[in-house]
Amino acid sequence: MKKVSIIDYQVGNLFSVTxxxxxxxxxxxxxxxxxxxxxxxxxxxxxxxxxxxxxxxxKKNGIWDAVRxxxxxxxxxxGICLGMQLLVTEGFENGRHEGFDFIKGASVAxxxxxxxxxxxxIGWHKVFIESDLSKExxxxxxxxxxxxxxxxxxxxxxENVELKLSSAHGRNTIISGFxxxxxxxxxxxxxxxxxxxxxxxxxxxxSFAKKF
Amino acid sequence: MDIKGSNVIKGIQMDGLRVVGDPQxxxxxxxxxxADEILFIDIVASLYGTATIxxxxxxxxSSAFIPLTVVGGIRNIHDARKAISFGADxxxxxxxxxxxxxxIREIAETFGSQAVVxxxxxxxxxxxxxxxxxxxxxxxxxxxxxxxxxxxQDLGAGEILLTSVDRDGTGKGPDLDLAQxxxxxxxxxxxxxxxxxxxxxxxxxxxxxxxxxAIGRNLHNNQLQISRLKQELLQSHEIxx
Numbered sequence: 001m002k003k004v005s006i007i008d009y010q011v012g013n014l015f016s017v018t019x020x021x022x023x024x025x026x027x028x029x030x031x032x033x034x035x036x037x038x039x040x041x042x043x044x045x046x047x048x049x050x051x052x053x054x055x056x057x058x059k060k061n062g063i064w065d066a067v068r069x070x071x072x073x074x075x076x077x078x079g080i081c082l083g084m085q086l087l088v089t090e091g092f093e094n095g096r097h098e099g100f101d102f103i104k105g106a107s108v109a110x111x112x113x114x115x116x117x118x119x120x121x122i123g124w125h126k127v128f129i130e131s132d133l134s135k136e137x138x139x140x141x142x143x144x145x146x147x148x149x150x151x152x153x154x155x156x157x158x159e160n161v162e163l164k165l166s167s168a169h170g171r172n173t174i175i176s177g178f179x180x181x182x183x184x185x186x187x188x189x190x191x192x193x194x195x196x197x198x199x200x201x202x203x204x205x206x207s208f209a210k211k212f
Numbered sequence: 213m214d215i216k217g218s219n220v221i222k223g224i225q226m227d228g229l230r231v232v233g234d235p236q237x238x239x240x241x242x243x244x245x246x247a248d249e250i251l252f253i254d255i256v257a258s259l260y261g262t263a264t265i266x267x268x269x270x271x272x273x274s275s276a277f278i279p280l281t282v283v284g285g286i287r288n289i290h291d292a293r294k295a296i297s298f299g300a301d302x303x304x305x306x307x308x309x310x311x312x313x314x315x316i317r318e319i320a321e322t323f324g325s326q327a328v329v330x331x332x333x334x335x336x337x338x339x340x341x342x343x344x345x346x347x348x349x350x351x352x353x354x355x356x357x358x359x360x361x362x363x364x365q366d367l368g369a370g371e372i373l374l375t376s377v378d379r380d381g382t383g384k385g386p387d388l389d390l391a392q393x394x395x396x397x398x399x400x401x402x403x404x405x406x407x408x409x410x411x412x413x414x415x416x417x418x419x420x421x422x423x424x425x426a427i428g429r430n431l432h433n434n435q436l437q438i439s440r441l442k443q444e445l446l447q448s449h450e451i452x453x
Contacts, residue, residue, distance in 0.1 A: 122326055148278070194277055
């Protein structure tokens with residue numbers, strides 16, 4: 001695999017994730033038109049913005065269907081933060097919105113825990129490998145390591161996945177990543193998590209490159 | 213507890229910065245030394261209304277893979293979008309928000325709350341009261357910090373950067389009373405800035421339950437080092453190494 005195609009939902013910072021991918025040594029393109037995705041090897045759904053706004057933008061410009069087609073062909077898709085939330089069935093930010101439904105689950109608001117933890121959940125938190133049934137992903141070196149989070153919503157999974165990462169939010173445990181077949185989602189921002197984050201991203205890409 | 217390196221770019225102090233180093237080099241140095249975030253505080257922009265550091269942020273964004281926040285000179289959504297397109301992950305606003313609080317909601321709705329940092333410059337006015345100042349601590353507003361903290365949260369702010377006007381640039385220790393006051397009424401993350409001088413200062417801020425510290429002067433003059441600070445704090449706090 002030589003190139004990553006980043007979907008542009010017209011909000012947020014594509015600069016960081018583009019730089020991170022280039023640092024890893026892959027080519028990057030930012031796509032805004034459905035026809036550009038037909039040739040994509042790996043699609044990346046980036047991290048900043050609002051679920052309702054982002055999903056509306058990409059439904060309107062035809063990218064939504066092109067991403068569905070990419071998944072139908074079992075080509076890899078990586079979602080970061082908001083991108084991860086878009087991968088599941090539905091999201092409840094500013095009303096109920098349809099997600100891609102590649103993984104059964106819902107994106108819901110973080111539970112307020114006054115005096116214990118804050119929302120938005122911004123900052124560095126440890127991620128844990130909660131379960132790993134995958135044969136390809138070798139992520140043990142990232143267990144209990146700090147990654148950077150910036151979110152107010154989190155994903156509840158409603159199906160089993162090959163690999164699950166978790167993180168602590170006050171007294172609760174929340175999903176911080178999942179992997180199944182051609183789909184990978186992380187709640188944190190690997191492109192903002194220092195060298196460790198870059199290594200993590202590289203591991204995901206390498207794993208998909210071997211598999212697909 | 214996050215340790216953020218604060219790069220203060222002042223037109224008048226460019227000479228001073230030349231003595232300690234180039235802002236891009238400093239940023240990379242702090243990144244490699246373990247900084248959790250870098251704040252670019254554009255005081256010239258804040259005074260004259262033009263942001264001048266976009267190019268610097270882009271350069272840093274391509275080599276320092278940690279959150280970058282641009283503070284100063286963001287007057288409207290166009291400025292915010294521009295800063296973000298050049299690589300800023302978050303934007304920090306003060307004057308523009310005080311002038312038109314609805315601007316906070318506008319940015320939060322466009323980029324998400326997590327991208328919005330409200331830079332509160334607080335100057336002590338009494339034993340238990342502080343006033344919001346704008347324009348790098350030069351312009352008073354008549355607004356009580358406690359009222360403003362509550363208001364910005366309601367409008368969708370993601371984080372507060374709490375700068376003590378009295379302590380900023382002095383290296384004489386942070387205003388812990390201010391920090392404690394804000395923490396007691398705040399349900400969004402608060403980063404304390406101004407006067408941080410030692411591991412004990414950071415420890416005291418962490419003990420009050422605040423989320424991070426921003427250090428400028430004492431990093432640039434090498435009095436403090438991020439890696440050493442973190443090692444020392446690790447003994448009693450959760451900290452990213």
